[in-house]
Structure formats: structure tokens, C-alpha cells
Amino acid sequence: MSDPIPPHQTAHRHAAPMRDGRTGPLADVRVIDLTQALAGPYCTMILADLGADVIKVEPPRGDMPRFLPPFTEHDEERAYGGYFGSINRNKRSVVLDLKDPDDRQRLLDLVDDADVIVENFKAGVMERLDLAYETLAERNPRLVYGAIRGFGDPRTGASPYADWPAFDIVAQAMGGLISYTGEPGRDRVASGPSVGDLYPATMAAVGILGALHHARATGEGQFVDVAMTDAVMALCESVTWRYSYTGEIQAPRGSSHPSIAPFEVFPTADGFCAIAAPTPGQWEVMCEVLERPDLLEDERTRTSARRVRNRDFLLEVMLPWTRARTTAEIVDLLGGRVPVGPVNDAPALFDSEHVRAREMLVAVEHPGSDRPVVTPNTPIRYTATPAGIHRRPPKLGEHQLELFGEQDPT
Numbered sequence: 001m002s003d004p005i006p007p008h009q010t011a012h013r014h015a016a017p018m019r020d021g022r023t024g025p026l027a028d029v030r031v032i033d034l035t036q037a038l039a040g041p042y043c044t045m046i047l048a049d050l051g052a053d054v055i056k057v058e059p060p061r062g063d064m065p066r067f068l069p070p071f072t073e074h075d076e077e078r079a080y081g082g083y084f085g086s087i088n089r090n091k092r093s094v095v096l097d098l099k100d101p102d103d104r105q106r107l108l109d110l111v112d113d114a115d116v117i118v119e120n121f122k123a124g125v126m127e128r129l130d131l132a133y134e135t136l137a138e139r140n141p142r143l144v145y146g147a148i149r150g151f152g153d154p155r156t157g158a159s160p161y162a163d164w165p166a167f168d169i170v171a172q173a174m175g176g177l178i179s180y181t182g183e184p185g186r187d188r189v190a191s192g193p194s195v196g197d198l199y200p201a202t203m204a205a206v207g208i209l210g211a212l213h214h215a216r217a218t219g220e221g222q223f224v225d226v227a228m229t230d231a232v233m234a235l236c237e238s239v240t241w242r243y244s245y246t247g248e249i250q251a252p253r254g255s256s257h258p259s260i261a262p263f264e265v266f267p268t269a270d271g272f273c274a275i276a277a278p279t280p281g282q283w284e285v286m287c288e289v290l291e292r293p294d295l296l297e298d299e300r301t302r303t304s305a306r307r308v309r310n311r312d313f314l315l316e317v318m319l320p321w322t323r324a325r326t327t328a329e330i331v332d333l334l335g336g337r338v339p340v341g342p343v344n345d346a347p348a349l350f351d352s353e354h355v356r357a358r359e360m361l362v363a364v365e366h367p368g369s370d371r372p373v374v375t376p377n378t379p380i381r382y383t384a385t386p387a388g389i390h391r392r393p394p395k396l397g398e399h400q401l402e403l404f405g406e407q408d409p410t
Helices: 039-049 082-087 101-112 133-139 168-174 195-218 228-235 237-246 280-290 304-309 311-323 327-334 346-350 353-357 400-404
Strands: 030-033 053-058 091-095 116-119 144-149 222-227 263-267 272-276 340-342 361-364 373-376
Touching (some): 082 373, 133 144, 195 222, 228 237
Parallel strands (some): 030 053, 053 091
16 A cells, blocks of 8 residues: 655645736836845745746856755756745746856846846945946936845945845844744744845835836836845834833743733644734623633723733633633634634645635646645735736746847856
8 A cells, every 4th residue: 555645745736726927016017136045036026926027137056045955855857946936936037147248238238128126235246246226227217226135225324234244033133023032031032934034025025116106107216225124123113112112121922912911822722822802892702701701800800901910810710721622612612703813834724714715825836846836825915906926936047048039058
């Protein structure tokens, strides 16, 4: 008897298919993508998902994560791994060595017809290549130039760290996020998702779209700059306003909320479940299912503010109840009445009725693999100009002939 097929290898059968072609509100926009690693490609992926024609310009060695694992089980071609594939869909790839004068001219020719160019080099790299914003803007005055750097670009504000390299973990640390992430009294931890890359990338996409709107109205392009550290600091907005209002320095608080309760993740008989019941009506429902109507008038739990102050007592009441029930039982009891939800891992997401109904997982072709892989769809939905995934990530230099009339140099 043959071994059963692992469920992740058949997950594509239940995912939505790719779209038939490039659609979306940015279908008339061309983007030149010089970015590498995570933040930059995620930004241009957002634009590509919304319909933009994104031309990914890679050095001869390829984008830094292109050949990193994981690979699917039968992929002998290994044109790209999961990391690269997850953020470079809907793009076309060409290979240019920007230190070579002929390739630099090819890039300039692309810029002449582009609406947007995006890069995430350290400050000064494009200047040394004689491809600075000012040089490109002289050729194409309506060009929107997007830059994502660890500490920003001197054009928009000098930083003492402008020349420092940065990655996600550094942005999370210096932007304030790690200072209050984790369990009370324990070591600080970084966020699971690479928000030090992904949030700046999202902000850059928003900034680029704002500048593109201006350019379409006036014919005037501009330089758009997002510092990774700045974006993370903006994401951690409560760190600054709490300190300004009260002098409080936020510390790790686990999954609880400093101002409202209950509002956290609770252990269940078979996993974990998020429950939030801070309003009077929600707390009344919570007391009903707990079979503790006395808590509605108890001075320790009568209001959300009192429940915050008496969190230890609140947990004494709620933890035995949640631990005695499965996650599904709790969701059945509270769903639609009190904000509640299971803590979903990957298999749960793949099996979620909500995820399937919203078509948030898409089966994407993968060269060299005998099966599609599954990736999250864009969460941005339109009624008039539907957007989404229509093209698998490109092989290195796959569109050289299509764009330059040349064979793939690789």
C-alpha cells in the first residue's frame, strides 16, 4: 500500500485558479522594479496585483532570495524557491548589469516609457551608477521614483544612519515594535511576520499611488521615500501617544490589551482562541455563557476599565472555562455575538470556510514542479476593476526577448 499523499501537496485542488490575464485599476501603469530581498519586491507585488505591468530588473546573479529554498518535492529546475515566488508573481523579468554602459542605457530606455521606478538600495547607490532620481526625472519628468531604505533618503530628511544597511529585525527594533512584544517579564521577541519589511513596503505602495495620482493630474513626477524604521514607528503609534499622555513606557503584555478587557488569546482544550468582549453588551453575553451573571455588578468586573485593573481575577474566572472547552465549542457559543476566532495555523487557514469563500488562496503554476503551489491572494477587492494573480513569478531573464528583442542572457 502506497504512502498517503501529504495534504500540503494537494492543497491546490481547493484553491482559486489564477486570473486569465492582467486586470485591475493599474492596468495602464508600467513599473520598473529594481528592488531585491523582501520590502521592495513586496511593494511592487502590490502594484502588480492591482494590474500594473511590473518589469523586474535583476542582476546577472538574480535577486538575492531567488534561489533560496524551500522548493517543491519534485522541482529539479529550481528556477526560484518559495521565498522569491511568494513576492514576485505578476512580474516580468529581465537581466541587466547596471555597471555595464549598454545595460544602463537599456534601463534608461525602459524609464522613458515608465510611470514608476522603485528601488531599495542603500542611499547613494543609484547616484554612483549615474541613475539618480534627478537624472531619470530629466528624461521623464512625470516619473514617480519610489525608494525604500532602512533610514530614509537625504532628499526627504537627513538621518545619522542614512548609510547603514538594515533588515526587518533592525527596523522592528529601532522602530519600537520589539520593545513591547512578548510576554510580561520575558525576553523581547520580534513579530512573526516580517513587518519591518512588509509594512514599509505597503506604505511605499500607498505613497507611490498618491504620487502617481499627482503626476497624472499635473505631469509632474516626484521622489517618494519610505524609511523602514519610520514606517514601523508609525505602526507602533500607541508607544508614542501613551508616553506623551501619561509618561507610560509600554512593556510586553502578551496578547492582552492595556485599555480594554477581556481582549486576548485564551488556551482551549485543543488549542487557542481569541476572545474580545470589552463593550457592555459583549460583556453581558460573556457573563451569560460563563453562567456568571454576578460579574455584571461585581465591582472588579463591572466595566472594561475595572476588568483591566483586575485582570488576574478576570483570568481566574475565564481560564477554567476556556480550558474545559474546545476551540470549536467556544466559537459556536460566542460566534456572531462576541468577537471570537480560532488561532489558525497553516492547515486551518487552508481549511477555512472564510478563506475559501473569499478566494484568499490561489493555485499558482510553478516551473519544474508537477503541481501548482498555493499563495495568498491580494486582499484588495474591486467591483469594477477586479485584480489578482494572473502570472506566475518569472524565471531569471525570462522576458528579455519580449522586452529587448534579445535572448535570455542566462
